[in-house]
């Protein structure tokens with residue numbers, strides 16, 4: 001009896017020790033910071049309800065206006081490509097400074113009030129803790145999911161920037177770019193050709209204004225389906241601000257966008273060029289045939305996009321009001 005009891009005791013002690021190590025490992029992995037200072041559970045101690053607050057607010061916003069999913073996803077892209085993912089796109093112009101949001105490239109951005117709503121709730125719960133840049137990144141993540149796309153989690157801890165200048169937005173890609181120009185623009189930020197095509201798949205959501213594609217209608221374009229060209233001309237007869245959806249399921253995140261490119265129904269020149277160019281055509285075909293592959297590549301590329309030029313405590317701040325630097 002004696003030796004058996006001591007063996008049991010020793011086994012229990014080892015088991016307890018192992019579970020302590022396990023808990024320590026789980027906690028440590030939550031706080032482990034990547035090279036860019038971001039981590040998955042960044043807010044677990046000082047703002048634990050950040051995720052449900054963002055999710056519920058995005059869900060409510062999309063229930064009353066499903067087109068906002070597109071706005072939120074595009075906002076994250078325009079934020080990250082200029083000055084890094086630092087909420088610079090949210091800053092309002094002041095007397096002495098014309099901000100990014102007043103650039104022609106950003107005039108049709110939508111969803112600012114959703115970000116403000118989330119920020120107000122978070123300032124109530126945990127003042128001065130959650131950055132506007134993280135809110136934009138999380139809102140984009142949840143918009144993709146509620147529109148029917150993949151769920152992916154993102155590391156957090158981005159700080160908000162203090163610079164937002166209209167002239168910086170010249171570095172956003174133009175809808176007139178050909179595939180080589182798109183490859184270069186995304187390559188400069190560390191993206192592969194495949195990642196660039198996957199990210200372009202965000203155009204499965206939303207619409208463009210006639211001003212963004214009307215130049216395609218002035219001369220014959222063999223890459224544009226003729227009856228789709230007629231549809232676009234009809235849309236544009238209502239003026240530069242008339243909207244044309246990118247695909248027939250504008251509020252659903254799916255691979256219909258890629259199938260449209262295959263049928264020469266790409267809306268922007270920069271969309272259709274992905275199918276018209278040998279280097280990217282195979283990738284478009286792949287995503288058109290395999291939605292799961294598109295979802296996987298898209299979510300990985302979005303996580304990567306969300307780490308562009310991230311600022312830390314020495315180069316950024318947590319803004320109190322997303323529209324103003326502190």
Ligand code: HEM
Nearest residue numbers: 070071074077108173174175199202206207208209212270
């Ligand atoms: C590949 C280079 C890209 C170009 C040239 C481009 C250009 C454009 C243009 C011109 C519009 C329409 C704007 C308007 O007419 O009002 C648009 C809309 C949109 N873009 Fe892009 N874009 C690109 C990549 C991306 C990426 C990487 C994302 C997100 C990850 C994205 C998300 C969106 C969304 C969701 C819309 C629809 C917005 C709405 O309906 O409110 N785009 N894009």
